[in-house]
Amino acid sequence: LAKTTQPISMDSYEGQEVNITCSHNNIATNDYITWYQQFPSQGPRFIIQGYKTKVTNEVASLFIPADRKSSTLSLPRVSLSDTAVYYCLVGRSYGGSQGNLIFGKGTKLSVKP
Amino acid sequence: IAGITQAPTSQILAAGRRMTLRCTQDMRHNAMYWYRQDLGLGLRLIHYSNTAGTTGKGEVPDGYSVSRANTDDFPLTLASAVPSQTSVYFCASSRLAGVNEQFFGPGTRLTVL
Numbered sequence: 001l002a003k004t005t006q007p008i009s010m011d012s013y014e015g016q017e018v019n020i021t022c023s024h025n026n027i028a029t030n031d032y033i034t035w036y037q038q039f040p041s042q043g044p045r046f047i048i049q050g051y052k053t054k055v056t057n058e059v060a061s062l063f064i065p066a067d068r069k070s071s072t073l074s075l076p077r078v079s080l081s082d083t084a085v086y087y088c089l090v091g092r093s094y095g096g097s098q099g100n101l102i103f104g105k106g107t108k109l110s111v112k113p
Numbered sequence: 114i115a116g117i118t119q120a121p122t123s124q125i126l127a128a129g130r131r132m133t134l135r136c137t138q139d140m141r142h143n144a145m146y147w148y149r150q151d152l153g154l155g156l157r158l159i160h161y162s163n164t165a166g167t168t169g170k171g172e173v174p175d176g177y178s179v180s181r182a183n184t185d186d187f188p189l190t191l192a193s194a195v196p197s198q199t200s201v202y203f204c205a206s207s208r209l210a211g212v213n214e215q216f217f218g219p220g221t222r223l224t225v226l
Contacts, residue, residue: 034213043117043203043217044156087155091213103148103156 004088009108018075020107022088025069033064033071036087038106044087048073075109083111115139117218119204125224126194134189134221136204144210145187146171147179149200150220156203162187163210194225 005023012018024033032051036044048055050062050071061074075082085106120135138145147159148171158171162181176198178190187206191198201222205215 032213041220043205043220044215045217046214049213089213103158105153105155 004090004103006086006088006105006107008105009110011110011112012078013112014079015077018078018082018109018111020073020075020086020088020109021070022073023070024088024090027068027090028092030092031090032092033062033068034089034091035060035062035073036089036103038085038087047086078109078111080111080113082109084109117204117206117216119202119218119221121221122219123222123224125226126191128195128225129193132191132194132223134191134202134204134223136187136189136218137185138187138204138206138216138218139185140206140208140216141184142206142208142216143184144207145181146205146207146215147177147187147189148203148205149173149198150203151200159189159202194223196225199223199225 032049034049035047037047038044048057048060048062050064052064055062063072085108087103087106089103117138126132143164146161148156149159150156157173159173159177160171160179162168165181165184168179168181181187201220203220204218207215
């Protein structure tokens with residue numbers, strides 16, 4: 001099973017770009033990398049998913065190097081409302097055993113004014 | 114659009130009592146999941162269901178049981194609650210089994226005394 005390692009916490013200021021890196025050395029060929037955001041007292045919310053290279057949506061970008069042993073979530077110009085815990089998840093997409101889905105322990109991002 | 118609902122919102126339970134956490138989704142998603150979230154441990158998968166009529170064990174299934182009689186409902190039962198089951202429980206669903214884009218409910222905060 002592909003476990004993940006993330007920094008426990010990060011601090012940033014409004015307007016800055018934030019990059020959160022996740023290590024997943026044992027990622028399998030069929031695994032995708034997915035990131036979630038969680039605010040206090042709420043369930044996690046899907047942000048972005050990718051398999052290789054770069055994926056971008058209206059919220060974030062996801063950078064995945066060729067060896068896929070790590071990934072970086074990039075949040076452009078963060079605001080106070082981006083203060084949350086960010087989870088890196090590695091698992092199969094579209095098929096496969098659900099038992100392979102493992103959340104990391106998350107990175108608590110604090111954005112200051 | 115409700116998405117996923119969970120009940121109760123919170124519950125205090127005496128050890129040894131039986132408790133069922135309810136989860137209902139109205140998105141006609143095939144797959145559903147139960148997670149528990151504890152401080153410092155992130156989210157851990159308890160049980161999952163790829164489709165109505167099937168269930169499977171996740172990372173921490175001991176002490177819990179689930180059923181999936183229809184597409185919409187996925188109850189989680191603690192047959193005899195113990196204090197170590199004090200946690201926040203999240204139900205989630207995805208369109209297909211193995212899809213990493215999951216939609217989470219608001220959670221149930223359970224305290225076992």
